[in-house]
Amino acid sequence: MSCHRTITVNADGFCRLCWRQSVGERPHGTGLSILEANRHGQQLYFADLFRQRRSTPAPPATPRRRHREYPVLHRQLSLVDLTRDIARGQRRGFQDPPDPEFARLLDLAAHEHASAHGWSKTRLNDARKGIRILLSIQDTAGSVIRTTEVSQLEQISLAVQPVLDVLESAGLLDSDRKPALLAWFDRQTESLPGLMRDEVRVWFDVLRLGSTTPPRCRPRAEPTIRLRIRYALPALQAWAADGHTSLREITRDQVKTALPDQGSDRSLVGQALRSLFRLLKARRMIFTNPTTHIRTGRPETRTPMPLRVAALQQALNSNDAAQAVIAASATGGDVRRLCDLFGISVKAAERYAHALGHPKVTGTSHTNPAEVCR
Template sequence: MLQEPGHGLDLVGANKNGQQLFFANMSFHRRGAPALTPEQRAPWAHRMQNKLGDVASVADPGTQPLFEMPPDPAVLAARLRAENRELTRYCASIVRDHAIRFGWSKRQRNDVTRSLRMLEGLRSSPTAKIRATDVLQLRQYSGNVLSTIDVLAAAGLLIEDRPTALERYFTAKTSTLPRVMKDQLEIWVEVLTNGSLQPPRQSPRNPRTIRAHILGIEPIIHAWADAGLQSFAEVTRSDVTAALEKTTSRRHIAGNGLKSLFTILKGRRLIFANPTRGLKASPKSSTIPLALNAAVIRGEFNSPDPVVALAVALVAFHALTGKQICELRLTDTSDGHLTLGNRDIPLAAPVRTRLATWLNHRNQTWPDSVNPHLLINRRTAPRLVPVGNNYPWAGVTLRPRALREDRILHEIHATGGDVRRVCDLFGLSVEGATRYLNTIEHPHLADAGPQVPRT
């Protein structure tokens, strides 16, 4: 504004009565170039706007903010009272379709609409896409998060930037490590997660396997960091051997994790030598399954909560895992039978009674839910996803794994050690059934009497 033709920009004069809010000499305009119309600059945006008839449909990622500033509650409340907002109008049909398809209540539908209005006020520009982490902030304003994310994803306006459970776990375990060590671990986890075609080739691993590797090596790498090591290139064969000798409970898991780590780092030429090369695998540590208190099982088995009673009954009678219970569908139960993969399980009478009680409770509580899974809750009823692994065990004194072991242990003692029957009944491998078979006449359990937990 103050630059004269043919003269340079007077920075001192420009800042005489104020503060410069731009970087000088960063822009260059070609003289004589014809000015482009908005249609010529972005023809795809113009066509899309004409097609959809709404500015919110032209969704671009937007620019990165210079700094984060919390919104003014008064301004946000004023924007919430505005009925005709671009984002709300654009997503109105999608909200209506989701409400009909998933059986949303009127309150939930209004909550999603209200959340979209709040997001309209939080957006950096009218055409910017919305990050999932920004939607998570709606909890402090009593907004609906999960259903709003589903609507934005269906509208193509969502940027999925939420960290996964594995990423959160990795960050929590490695936040205090040296920078070089953490960078090397990030490369290792990225290769395990996405796989690699670069030698050594690696297929993507299950997140539970990666979590087990991190769990096994976490105390070892923290001990190395406390000893002054800054990089895994400084680790020697003696360091690995000494660390594994001190590890007792998770030695097998730690050994596999260290082998995977150093093999990938050596393949990426981030270390000079692989200290685990030729190292023998540590033997697996086996625990002895023990019987549970029958009174505790009976108390949870007769729980007034129908979903708890059903889950405990399925594990106590048929030894289902917690994951299998979460993934059960309504079509898996028919005529008193449960179809689980290739297995056809006749349900016990107490299980059928509790199954009928739960289905009645489900139909009364969520009559319009179309979720195909057997177990649902308040969060999954208006969606199609299964419940979490901790449902409904969060407030229960029993764990599904311990209860499953108790059931199999009771069966192996009742049949006199019939491994074939146990394998067919519970879908176990011979190696898995042998763990329970070893409890019969175990030298440390011989004086404790029979291990049958109940009659």
């Protein structure tokens, strides 16, 4: 009717484009007619961009409850780090934990750990009591608990190990206690000069933690670390007593003098010193490696020799039963060796073995009860 196109029209006989053009020209529905509004052309527009009013407002969405994740990543720092008086707190009473949800989860973890490891009721109650005390004095509710904080429970004679076990199984234990190996190393090297001690500590740290830089190595087991330190320490102490303050001053002749003459000790001391100087040379802490091309051999491997037959015979004939049993065990259960000890053949030994089960030897009766005359 307005644009003369063959298209779907509304009840008034106008298409959607003509109608929207007239709405734009007369926003309040008065003024120009629809034909007059479309006389000079039409403005195209994007469809479905006009706001539609809802007849009834949509109901507000119910907020989903979010569970807090533990442990929390933040930590509230304290201005002054004061020692907790747990004994005084027990006399006056502890407050409830500031985060009840965190306390509930840890209490559940204590029950699960106790059930899995067969704990007694007393041990479980000690763990629950200790955990609740620690949660009530936390500076940051929901954070991990340090080992030193758990050790404060010893003030009230409360078992510490069950609390540590529960926290470790729940992944909420921060082990800040100094390892025994570090304390042992400090005691062993306290007599060395400061510079020499620092050089040895670099070697000790590489043995303990490993290294990804040349020379690369994996962390060593604690017994291996202690063994290396013990075998290297006498030489280090001797050099320190001679007035040396750094391993840079050690020469090849001094290393040869520090090595034992022979045996496994020479090999093990040489391995320890070679490992020490090789690392310091690679880290450019010394100028030369004084252990280069020094042969120390390998540890001795001694194979036990078999005992003499006469000595075994004398031990087996001993009046001491324990000595006789030990001598019999030394044969390894070998029938041929036992036969050689008593001077008999294998066939004779088999006849003696069969006789051991005879009723007169064992003192038991093999009479069948069904054969007894009634």
